Amino acid sequence: PRHLLSMADLDAGAIRTILDTATQMQDVQRREVKKIPTLRGRTIINLFFEDSTRTRSSFEIAGKWMSADTINITGKGSSASKGESLRDTVRTIDAMGVDALVIRHGASGAAHQVAGWVDAHVINAGDGTHEHPTQALLDAYTMEQRLGSLEGKHVAIVGDLTHSRVVRSNLISLRRLGADVTLVAPPTLMPSGIGAWSAAEGFTLSHDLDAVLGGKGSGEAARPVDALMMLRVQKERMSGGFFPTAREYTVGYGLTRDRLNRLCDANPEIVICHPGPMNRGLEISADAADAAQSLVLDQVSAGVAVRMSVLYHLLAGEESPTESGATSEG
Ligand code: CP
Numbered sequence: 001p002r003h004l005l006s007m008a009d010l011d012a013g014a015i016r017t018i019l020d021t022a023t024q025m026q027d028v029q030r031r032e033v034k035k036i037p038t039l040r041g042r043t044i045i046n047l048f049f050e051d052s053t054r055t056r057s058s059f060e061i062a063g064k065w066m067s068a069d070t071i072n073i074t075g076k077g078s079s080a081s082k083g084e085s086l087r088d089t090v091r092t093i094d095a096m097g098v099d100a101l102v103i104r105h106g107a108s109g110a111a112h113q114v115a116g117w118v119d120a121h122v123i124n125a126g127d128g129t130h131e132h133p134t135q136a137l138l139d140a141y142t143m144e145q146r147l148g149s150l151e152g153k154h155v156a157i158v159g160d161l162t163h164s165r166v167v168r169s170n171l172i173s174l175r176r177l178g179a180d181v182t183l184v185a186p187p188t189l190m191p192s193g194i195g196a197w198s199a200a201e202g203f204t205l206s207h208d209l210d211a212v213l214g215g216k217g218s219g220e221a222a223r224p225v226d227a228l229m230m231l232r233v234q235k236e237r238m239s240g241g242f243f244p245t246a247r248e249y250t251v252g253y254g255l256t257r258d259r260l261n262r263l264c265d266a267n268p269e270i271v272i273c274h275p276g277p278m279n280r281g282l283e284i285s286a287d288a289a290d291a292a293q294s295l296v297l298d299q300v301s302a303g304v305a306v307r308m309s310v311l312y313h314l315l316a317g318e319e320s321p322t323e324s325g326a327t328s329e330g
Pocket of ligand 1: 126
């Protein structure tokens with residue numbers, strides 16, 4: 001596709017291609033090669049209207065390691081703070097002749113709108129509570145590295161489903177890669193309409209984390225869990241307050257030390273993911289975040305290789321991903 005706006009833009013074959021190229025890119029990441037010339041002469045703008053540590057910096061690193069010129073613009077430092085509209089902002093940047101816009105915005109659907117306004121390739125780096133496709137790609141990449149093929153694996157995604165853009169992208173991605181998915185959340189953080197969506201996409205819903213982790217759920221949720229993805233409680237998107245309370249949430253849905261111990265006793269091979277940033281002590285304990293089973297920093301590392309792969313497939317044309325004059329100098 002010309003843009004990456006949703007995981008729905010990628011069929012299973014396209015996901016496989018991006019993950020395979022990411023493997024080559026991670027070889028670059030591991031070797032002493034500092035830069036490859038694949039995107040020399042291309043200009044990538046990171047346009048972030050919401051804060052970010054991982055996504056913005058990894059897109060910037062990915063572009064720089066491929067010799068692109070990368071520029072960061074944030075909402076607060078741009079003329080958006082003077083009232084310039086999103087349409088005028090992106091058309092202004094596009095008029096300078098950039099090749100790609102990586103956009104994060106608080107409004108669901110913003111990336112799709114931007115793609116209709118500009119000539120540049122658009123990559124959705126998170127739009128409101130809608131999607132975060134490169135997060136789902138790096139999650140799949142990280143889990144595959146530890147678990148092998150995700151075909152037939154059972155992934156439980158736990159937490160604030162109402163406000164999560166990560167869950168929607170992961171559901172599409174994981175189902176297309178053949179994984180069985182169980183979503184677990186308190187009733188107050190389960191999006192309305194998710195039942196119909198579940199019927200369409202084929203995943204299981206539960207409000208009972210301990211039943212799912214103990215293999216005592218119903219349907220697919222009755223199977224042992226191979227990977228557990230904890231989601232951040234997004235308090236900043238909860239204008240009406242947070243229910244359950246933080247204490248109740250941790251008791252019912254947090255990956256506490258006790259739950260971690262029970263899980264690891266039952267299956268020492270289980271992997272734990274979290275997209276970050278983490279609320280340590282709320283949805284995930286420090287013991288779990290730092291456990292040998294935690295892939296949190298592997299996810300961060302994979303983010304660079306996967307975003308290199310995405311940029312390559314959108315921007316590089318016929319160039320080979322890692323050849324043609326790689327240099328060991330910056
Ligand atoms: N996971 C994620 O998108 O993190 P950042 O908000 O730090 O980019």
